[in-house]
Amino acid sequence: MDGIIDNLENAIQTWNQKLAEIWTLLTQSPQEFKGGGIWNIITQIHGALLAIGLALLVLFFVYGVAKSCTI
Numbered sequence: 001m002d003g004i005i006d007n008l009e010n011a012i013q014t015w016n017q018k019l020a021e022i023w024t025l026l027t028q029s030p031q032e033f034k035g036g037g038i039w040n041i042i043t044q045i046h047g048a049l050l051a052i053g054l055a056l057l058v059l060f061f062v063y064g065v066a067k068s069c070t071i
Contacts (some may be wrong), residue, residue, distance in 0.1 A: 030039045
């Protein structure tokens with residue numbers, strides 16, 4: 001009977017440890033996760049996509065103005 005109780009206590013202790021780890025991951029900010037390296041890469045990609053998007057916006061605007069002025 002004592003072995004069963006020990007097994008249950010170990011199982012509950014392991015469960016509590018895993019829940020604590022999950023809670024830490026869920027409450028951690030993206031800047032703190034893995035030292036912030038992943039977040040820095042994401043912000044660099046965002047900056048590059050933003051620059052490409054703005055360049056395309058200007059390009060298509062100029063194209064539309066030029067097309068409407070020449071026809």
